[in-house]
Amino acid sequence: MMEILQILLSESFWAASLRIATPLIFGVLGALICEKSGVLNLGIEGIFVAGAMAGWIAVWAGAGLWGGLLFAALAGGFFGLIHALLTVPLGLSQHVSGLGITLFATSVSYFIYRTALPTATSPPRIEPFRPLDLPILSDLPFIGPVLFQQTAMTMLALGMVVLVWYVLNRTALGVALQAVGDNPDSVDAQGLSVYGLRIGAVVAGSALMALGGAFLTMSAFDAFFFGMVNGRGWICIALVIFASWRPGKALLGALLFGAFDALQVRLQTEVGAMVPGQVFLMAPYILSIFALVIAARKADYPRALLTPWFKGQR
């Protein structure tokens, strides 16, 4: 018990939680935007891989870190566009298309990696985002190490939470997006384009997801490995429900998951001798399921989620 308390009070624990949460924040916001418009995007896992790959290879090719991020977002947007075209105007199954995108984006990424570096035994390393060193802020006690010694991408993720919240709730575009996910007819009757809004949302959401992937190769690590996304995309799909499609709660959910994960690693070193390590690896997922069970009962589903809309039909 004392150990847990000690862990919970340590700066490094909270810093790690936020670091682990960062890609999830991007991913869950991206999924949230897609689903708010009424389109489930199960391509997320593959888009994470594509983002990780695209960002890293762009930096390696000399695009610079921010250029790499832009490239990752474009790659995500590209796969999002394919998903959107299949599911919105054509109205195909969102599940099938999404899973297809995941398989497709993952394989394409591995393919490019192999063709670009046919002989490499280990991937070339890039110079990733460095922890920030801000005057005053980074030196604050506790807050400093937890918040202001993260990389710029974590700051970007937190900024995105505010931005997405603002756009959804305070702008005309956000209101239209919420409407199209609830009742596409409401948007159509006011002369707005249902297809345009949905396609735009899926592309933008997918670009955000790809940034989550890029965080892995450009901030958490410094190179691309097979299997490095490791289910993070799927976690985001669950977190959106936990968040009840609200950006603020999405941040909370991602942080909670990050905290579980960070705790798990530390407990493993503390009491690892007595309990098999796999139990700790499982713990964040089991706890997430519990959190989901409790939160999802009150979840506020976009009413038109999964329902295609066609012009001129009842």
Place this chain on the structure above:
Amino acid sequence: MQKVLSLNGLTKRFGTVLANDAVDLDLHKGEVLALLGENGAGKTTLMNMLFGHYMPDDGTVDVADRSGHMAPLPLGHPQAALAAGIGMVHQHFTLAENLNALDNIVLGAEPLTRIRRDRRRARAKIEQIMKSSGLIAPLDVRVGQLSVGERQRVEILKALYRDARILVLDEPTAVLTPQEADALFENIGAMTGDGLSVIFISHKLREVLAFSTRIAVLRHGVKVGEIATADADEKVIARMMVGADTPVATRDKMTPGAPVLQLKGVSVRGNSKRDSLSDITLTVHQHEVVGIAGVSGNGQTALAGLISGLGRADNGMIVIDGVEIPRPDPKVMITAGVGRIPEDRHHDGIIGAMSVADNMVIERLDDPEIQSYGLLNRAAIRANADRLIKDYDVRGPGAEAGARLLSGGNIQKLILARVFEQNPRLILANQPTRGLDMGAAADVARRLLEARARGAGIVLISEDLDEVLGLADRILVIHDGQLHEAGTRDRQAIGLMMAGELAGELTKEPT
């Protein structure tokens, strides 16, 4: 008079259904044109082509611009119709329920690229419109929590907010109380003075005769005639619409039998006042129609939910046929012999994606006639559907077509067929004739009275006082979650009770 709109030879075909066949229609400035026709005649289809929801198979539309110049309207684009000054209130709500009324009204009116929304200005404009039109709706409550009547007002406000010069209203008063409807038309009348032209669709001949200047009638997709309202009366219109006279159902006296439904001291604490009931007591006997009059949003939803098994009481007892129902749910209530005609027929009455035939058997899937060992008996379902479609005159693309393709009136007939075929002991009829044409409404009335003659007890919830007065043996008024015996059949007195005057004060008056 200056022409503002002309529809030229509009034709629309859905599969084998010819919904509109070369329809021509003109509208003049300041005119109020009533578009009439039976359910499924093609009124909504015609207006949907005008507004750009449907692409016509043939024909053109010309609209006058601000200077009065007629120009062709690009078809198939609601945006173009809105820009040309055409506003439309749809027959079915086109509201986002997760947003409040303000956002719904302003949606699409401001450019999507705008970073900051000027909500204050929007609110001021809406409040101005609410004041001048008399259509009041709460702006800050999620639309999902509004009553049907309030939602309808939001729909109309949406069109007015866009400064429409031509206003199309597809059954705008179907869910409004008579007072609200009159107020709406009076305000529309005032607005036509300022150059607004109106096309409205309605099945209520009273308001058509009172408020329109001209009448156009569709039958089976063909325009069969036009007439100046001054030259028309109910008989003439009915004959134009149906091609024959419609018989009126009469209610003969009957002695009530044993109680079929008893609510004893029932309270429901809902999320808001509108879906709460406080300590109500109600008894419905065999051979009896009990009318519940009231303005929507006064607890009808909770009462209907209770009787249909969708809601639970927090206090009190529900007894059906002398047996207490301890844990009501829809299945239990259906088994106990309760037939339900829900208020929102599209949402709660049918499953739109399933066929007409399937919807007709959906409440008795464990019936061995329909199913054996978990396998559906398709032939029996189809035969059942063919019979009911004929008996209840359900018009549409056929038994195997999706139920959502039916017109509103025909959806109601489908539901009636499903309910009445089960010979229910108790029938909950919630706004059963809302949106139905005269013939279909008379049909519903006739079927309800038939069920009564057979021995069913009927709870008729309605905002339409004329309907309640015509059908009910006993009238109760619901207000603010409380139920009071009206004790009178006086229109005026009941109207006042609906508005919240105390029953005790009124019953003293001579009736």
